[in-house]
Amino acid sequence: MYYDPVETMDRNKLEKLQLVRLKETIANAKATPFYAEQLADISPEDLTSIKDISRLPFTTKDDLRSQYPYGMLTRSLDDFVRLHASSGTTGTPTAVFYTQKDLDTWADLMARCMFACGCRKSDVLQNMSGYGLFTGGLGIHYGSERLGMLTVPAGAGNTKRQIKLIRDFNVSVLHIIPSFALYFAQKVQEEGFDVRDMPWQIALIGAEPHTEEARRKIEKMMHIKAYNSYGLSEMNGPGVAFECTYQNGMHVWEDSYIVEIINPKTGKHVEEGEIGELVMTTLTREGMPIIRYRTRDLTRFVPGQCQCGRTHRRIDRIAGRADDMMILKGVNIYPMQIEQCLMSMPEVGQNYLIELVTEGVTDQLKVKVEIKDEYFVEDMRVLQGLQKRIAKNLCNEILLTPRVELCQHDSIPKNEGKAVRVMDSRKK
Amino acid sequence: MYYDPVETMDRNKLEKLQLVRLKETIANAKATPFYAEQLADISPEDLTSIKDISRLPFTTKDDLRSQYPYGMLTRSLDDFVRLHASSGTTGTPTAVFYTQKDLDTWADLMARCMFACGCRKSDVLQNMSGYGLFTGGLGIHYGSERLGMLTVPAGAGNTKRQIKLIRDFNVSVLHIIPSFALYFAQKVQEEGFDVRDMPWQIALIGAEPHTEEARRKIEKMMHIKAYNSYGLSEMNGPGVAFECTYQNGMHVWEDSYIVEIINPKTGKHVEEGEIGELVMTTLTREGMPIIRYRTRDLTRFVPGQCQCGRTHRRIDRIAGRADDMMILKGVNIYPMQIEQCLMSMPEVGQNYLIELVTEGVTDQLKVKVEIKDEYFVEDMRVLQGLQKRIAKNLCNEILLTPRVELCQHDSIPKNEGKAVRVMDSRKK
The missing domain is CATH 3.30.300.30 (ANL, C-terminal domain)
Known part of the structure; x- marks a missing residue:
């Protein structure tokens, strides 16, 4: 069962689709002040294969900062309906803008992620992360509604109320921050409940890198299946990559993103399976396309084909940040x-x-x-x-x-x- | 300029529309366990005029509590995508459920409200209220996006960051809780800014009853136009009634709600213009219709026709709660x-x-x-x-x-x- 037929698309076709969309993205990006300059010498027709992406320049966090607030936008501000901005009251933040179509695309990608790990329309999802400028809150919320799940916008904090809502409404899916999950499991026990009696079955855990051991611990302590999620606000937010029920790497939705892994020092692609910095290009974002974004996140491609039948490649859980080193x-x-x-x-x-x-x-x-x-x-x-x-x-x-x-x-x-x-x- | 032609509909036509929808609502409500019993003796055909609504029984907060969680729903839980619940970890809360169509209707009503007080697609709205289970947060958020405004989901708190976002993104519309507005105006001054230099023009203030004097104070201290809003989660949340630019009472959207004002002791309609308890019936909610809901809010109809041309009646600002007395x-x-x-x-x-x-x-x-x-x-x-x-x-x-x-x-x-x-x- 798949949310979208594109998930099992033949890889040749998928790469052709990527090439078409990459060309569209370049043409679209040239409407922004930033890429008009960056891509001055590049024309979409120059690209004959998806591999030619390595001829395009990288985009960095500093580029986003230097273009703050409006330098990355392809169209008039009137066409945008949402912005998320990095926190902080000092220094230059970064901001990401969404048109209505971008929000729709994002909600669909997010719904696809949740479907991949077993969520269905009949599930009840409790969103236990904060809302506001953090993309994790509204990102999961919109995706959950898109999938048709009954969505409980609990927000962060207030452990007792969270427990009451979960029990009252037979919540089967939790969106919970991994470091809070263990604390929460303990609180549930302290309140006198047996985790095995709780209605939950699936935990979506993302927002923080965590180890496989941490995941197993969450699964054991909460008596739940926990699925890893990857995303970053520069690429919409959550919904970029997600584990399927095989829990063996996160499928990146390659119809919407081109994924590369590079050596952070040389900027060259690493060997297949080697750890390096994840670099991403948006393929379906109309308002604020980003090309070859240096995420600073370290990961590797998981080799081989996933048993689930999805053809989109998997990345391993994030092994740290280039900056955290x-x-x-x-x-x-x-x-x-x-x-x-x-x-x-x-x-x-x-x-x-x-x-x-x-x-x-x-x-x-x-x-x-x-x-x-x-x-x-x-x-x-x-x-x-x-x-x-x-x-x-x-x-x-x-x-x-x-x-x-x-x-x-x-x-x-x-x-x-x-x-x-x-x-x-x-x-x- | 109106968001929806229905806003200026001839009152005769409007009342005919209300009658049609009331009949549909009764038929729909009979699918719920609660109303199947309550309305056992009533058939939609019995109603020949909108005045016949007084033959229907009231619904109270206690009824909602007794039906918690699912007794008020017209269809299978699978068809719902959102719930909001009253806070509190003890006692029986109340819960309101929304289908996707209900969320769309709500977003449209909310957009209509914001348009009525001057908000346009080109505006930038900063949502300074908390999100989560409180309907004010997501209610305003969805309405703002529906209207096409660039929406900044700032959430509550963090005054300094609020100020930075407002200045960085030329925020022209604030959604702010009245008691926070005065505190915020003061903080803006303490941070060394002149309120007259701030980009804001419109404040949407609701969520708390407040006086005309408090509004004038907010307008003066913030150098802004402040518009009063009325809503309650039982009737979706915000978006029920809103001031137009004449700031002279809040138009209730009578194509979506039937409004009555009763003497809370006798249950009879008060004289036109007299203060009493507001009673509301949903006309466009498919998932959880509510008939003659006793809001416990005290108000009166503002007499006469509004200069704005809208034909929907206005209610006065809430003069307290029957319970607060x-x-x-x-x-x-x-x-x-x-x-x-x-x-x-x-x-x-x-x-x-x-x-x-x-x-x-x-x-x-x-x-x-x-x-x-x-x-x-x-x-x-x-x-x-x-x-x-x-x-x-x-x-x-x-x-x-x-x-x-x-x-x-x-x-x-x-x-x-x-x-x-x-x-x-x-x-x-």
Whole structure:
């Protein structure tokens, strides 16, 4: 079962469709002040194959900033009905504008995503993320209504009310931020409910990168199937790529986006299957086309064909951000590597904190780790042994030995929103 | 200029349309468990004139509660795509369900409202109310997009970012909660901006009852035109009635609602122009029709024809809620009477608090009033004179003399959300 026949389109046809749409996109983009200049020497007819995309220049976050607010628009402001802007009261934000047709396209893509992981018209979806300028809220909301699900716009926070709504309305699908999911599962238990009695079946978890281990933990603690989602406001928001029921990589909708993975230093395509920076081009956005956008997100193509029958390629879960990369003593470290390693150990609880500090003249990596109550024993030797094992496992992963500090369950502060995982207080 | 030709429809035709739709509504409502019983003895053909509506039974909030969650629905849950529910984690809430067609109808009504007060496709609307289960957020949002305005889903809070968005995107229309508007105007000044330099022109203020004086104050402090709005989730949400540019009562869209005003004690229609409880019947809602709903809101029909040319009748601003009515020493008092009186005095600042307390064996009314800085002088006699004048003015309005306490600007706590105006700590 597919939401749209395009999902199983033969790849040759799909690439032909991409080429047609890429040409249209270039012609359309030339109506913007920014691309009129960037693409001055390029004519749509120059492209004879989808591979020719590598002849086009990249677009960066800084380009979007420099064009703020209206430099990326193909038409008069009158034709737009929505904008989302990055948060922040200082510095230059970025803004994304949508025509009514763009909102329709986005809602359809989002509905396609949710259908792919098993959501149906008869489901009830509770949207537990904040609304407002964050694209995750309204993005999921419009997609859910488009698919015909009964949509409960609960918004963020108020755990007790969330639980009541879920039980009262037999909510079968949750949209929930991964770092909140574990906290929520715990609260449900504290309120005296058994997660196995809750009506939910599917969790859509996106908005934050997380590891496979974190997903399995959410699935186990909530007694739910959790599906990973990928999106960014520059490419509409959520709805760019989504897992199907095989949970083995996220299908990118290639009729709407051209996806490339490049070496962030050289700008060249990496070998198939290698990790690199995701670069995306919109193919169906009329108001604000973006060409070869450097997402700064690190991922790889999942090799092979998916069992679900969809022909659109899959990307792996995000392995960190090019910007998040920490360099310590000459070693490149991604916070996701540390999370992945910690979450694979049964003794480790739900929360941890990575700290980068300067001691004397050298920088140090410290990792605070919450240990589950049942493993937090009084015998110091046992704890020291655990501490050493964690340090060793981390060293195997990141190639340097951090200072590990064990702490008790709930001793690292957490928010109902996104979790803070890294504190960098190094002296520059 | 009208959004929909129906706005100026000849009243005879309009009433014929109402009768047709009322009959359809009754037939449709009989598909629900609740109305199947309530309307067992009534057949659509029994009604020969719109006046016959008085033969139908009322529907109350308690009825909605007793039917929670699905007893008011005309069709299978599969056909619904949205629900809004009253807040609260205890007690039985009420829930309102929408089909896709209902959402479309609602968005059109909302767009019609905004058009009536001067909003156009070329405007930029910033939605400064919270989203989520509160119908004001998504209601205004969908209507704004439907009208074709560029919509900024700012959500509530974060004053500095609100100001930045307004300035960056030339926001011409604000949707703002009245009690937040005055606070916001002050913050804008504190941030060093002149309200006259702000791009805004229109404020949509609803969600809270407020007085004409409060509106004038908002208009003056913000240098804006403020339009009053009426709605309730049981009737979709906002979009039920709205002021046109003449600012003289709110047009109720009579092609979508039948409006009655009754004496809350007798249930009979009041005389034309008299204050009473607003009773509403949906005429265009397919999923959850509601017949003769007792809103508990007090208002009156504004007599005469509006200069704008719209034929749909106008209701006056809400004069309080039947439930808000306080009875003290046998006298009925509405908080709005006190607000109206206070706000007409130039010395009075933006905030006040009504307290009902028991002293000994008698109940007392105390009113704390913030005085503007320039009137808060050191001369005690002047202040005592002011205090007496306030008490006397209040007595003229509510027929008993409250104890008045003057306090300085900003000494009564206020929230970014809805203001708390009444504290009842009487012993029962």
